[in-house]
Amino acid sequence: MKNLFKAIDERLKLKELYEKYLSGYMVPENLNFWYSMGAVCLTFFMIQIVTGILLLMYYIPSVEKAFESVTFITNEVPLGWLIRRVHAVAANIFVLALFFHMLSTLIMGSYKKPREIHWITGCLLFALVLVECLSGYLLPWSQLSYWATSVATSFPGAFPFIGDWLVYLIRGGEKITQFTLGRFFSIHVSFIPFTIFVLIAIHIFVMRRTGISYPPGTDETKVKKMPFFPHFALKDLKIIYLFLALTLFIVFFFPQLVIPHDALIPADPLSTPEHIKPEWYFLANYQFLKLIPNEFLGIFLQILIALLIFLIPFIDRNPERRIWKRPLFFGAVIFGIAFYILLTIWGYLS
Amino acid sequence: MKNNKFIILFFLIYPLKLFSYEKTVCIKCHLESGDEYLMKPVHEWEKSIHAENAISCHNCHGGNPKDEETAMSEEFGFIGKPKYEEIPEFCGKCHAGVKENYLKSAHGQTLPDGPNCVTCHTAHSQQKAGLFLINRELCSTCHDYERAEKIKFALMNTENTILKLSKKIEELWINGFNVDELNKNLFATRNSFRRLTHIVEVDYILEQTGGIYSDLGKIEEEIKKKEDILNRRKLLGAIVIIFFLISAYVFGKIYEELKREIKS
DSSP, rough: OOHHHHHHHHHHHHHHIIIIIISSSSSEEEEOOGGGHHHHHHHHHHHHHHHHHHTTTTTSTTTTTHHHHHHHHHHHHHTTHHHHHHHHHHHHHHEEEEEEHEEEHHTHHHHHHHHHHHHHHHHHHHOOOOOHHHHHHTOOOBBHHHHHHHHHGGGGGGSSTTTTHHHHHHHHHSSSSSHHHHHHHHHIIHHHHHHHHHHHHHHHHHHHHHHOOTTTTOOOTTOOEEIIIIIIIHHHHHHHHHHHHHHHHHHHGGGOOOGGGGGGSSOOOOOOOOOOOOOOOHHHHHHHHHHHHHHHHHHHHHHHHHHHHTTTHOOOOOOOOOGGGGGHHHHHHHHHHHHHHHHHHHHHHH | OOOHHHHHHHHHHHGGGGOOOOOOOHHHHHHHHHHHHHHHHHHHHHHHOOOOOOOOHHHHHHHHOOOOOTTTTTTOOOOOSOOOGGGGHHTTTTTTHHHHHHHHHHHHHHHTTTHHHHHHHHHOOOOOOOGGOOOOOOOOOTSSSSHHHHHHHHHHHHHHHHHHHHHHHHHHTTTTTHHHHHHHHHHHHHHHHHHTTTTTTHHHHHHHHHOOOOOHHHHHHHHHHHHHHHHHHHHHHHHHHHHHHHHHHHHHHHHHHHHHHHHH
């Protein structure tokens, strides 16, 4: 075994790679809990890829067979129930970790020069993950899938002039049909995962080139450093395992949180379920749209807010990263978070 | 064998669900007429178990539900309002087993004057059948309640068992199990049992409930098997979660140790 490794290393210089990128890669020793969120996101992306590939072996993207195939996976395929639930629950935890990752980056000012590209790729990743979640939602072809997609895809219709065309383009017709399922399936399993993969690669590449950001207020000359591997990797693992424990807790004990009643009934275009609401991460946007009397204005305002967040490294050029030294920004962040949580709760209860 | 009839009936009715809440011409005309007398049956039906299961006007009254011209045409089997003595036959088109037992019963024997389906179940606002229908107020309109109460008592345990099993099946369904087969069997057994109600004869009911109990026992066994799987899954889940939590704790401890080494 030792000789085999030696032979491989002689050719590929793996030890050199290990020393350069893992044990020799030094990070500040005062990195807090939030710095592990990136690793959590990466882990959950990999979980989605692995479970997604396994589900693909049995899933049939046809309006006649989709629900039946998901039922087959859940009841007949060995451990199919576990894989399906992990895929559904981990998607939610992935979005949650992404929220934490973005929020900590925002609060700690880690998006500032020279890390603007991290922020831009991160925002694009977040948007893509949300589209991935939305496209995956339709695939089981349940009542929940059908009607939630029907509501979500109707919003672009509010755009003047191109609205109807946009809805037609997204749905592949006027209604949610096989064409919608086909295109959602296609982008869910190929286009988006591939693009996410490329963006993650760019995200990590630029992080390694600029170095990890120090926590705000740190005197970089005085802080001790530690190897990324095994030191910081162990801390990452601790947080990853805590997130995995949370995921499995929902998977084994509260699966109905992500697979509710309406997700267990096959789609019926002639019967609308009583309470159709989007997933928790879209509830605030949904409630916001309900509050604004004009649908287009509601969408326009949300796009504007998203654009502001996306361009924040170019708007906020003050190098100060300590949030308590930036009262205006601090106030805006607190207001934004409180408003988002309030709208989410309101959307859930209404 | 007797159950097969109900399974076939179940599959005949189930596809009708596809047409649920479809505004047929019957519903449209009755509602748009503005006439209270014509609108009443639709409003009553909307709250009924028939509406819940997408059994619409034409399923009982016949006619073409998609075309105003032929909606009330005899060619399309339009029956309209049946005569009092025709009601058991009218309802019996779908509830064949119930009709059979009812006709043999003391109730059925008193036709055309005695009570028929709508006396207890009403004409349009039928609710999900249950033992609550056997009550002093309703039964006493024709005779003493004593005999009916005895029947209700004899049926009570079975009804409770059916309710209990129905809840357990729902719990399994919520947990992602395919319960189609269980539901089908319980549906058939429940129908056999509910047919008994219409015999209105205590001794016969007691004699028959034995067979029904045996069928319910088989369903309970199947439920138990699935519940065992569910419990095993939860146990496995708890073990894996504890493993992850302990691992997280160990990783944290090693990390702190390594960090201390750097500081010193």
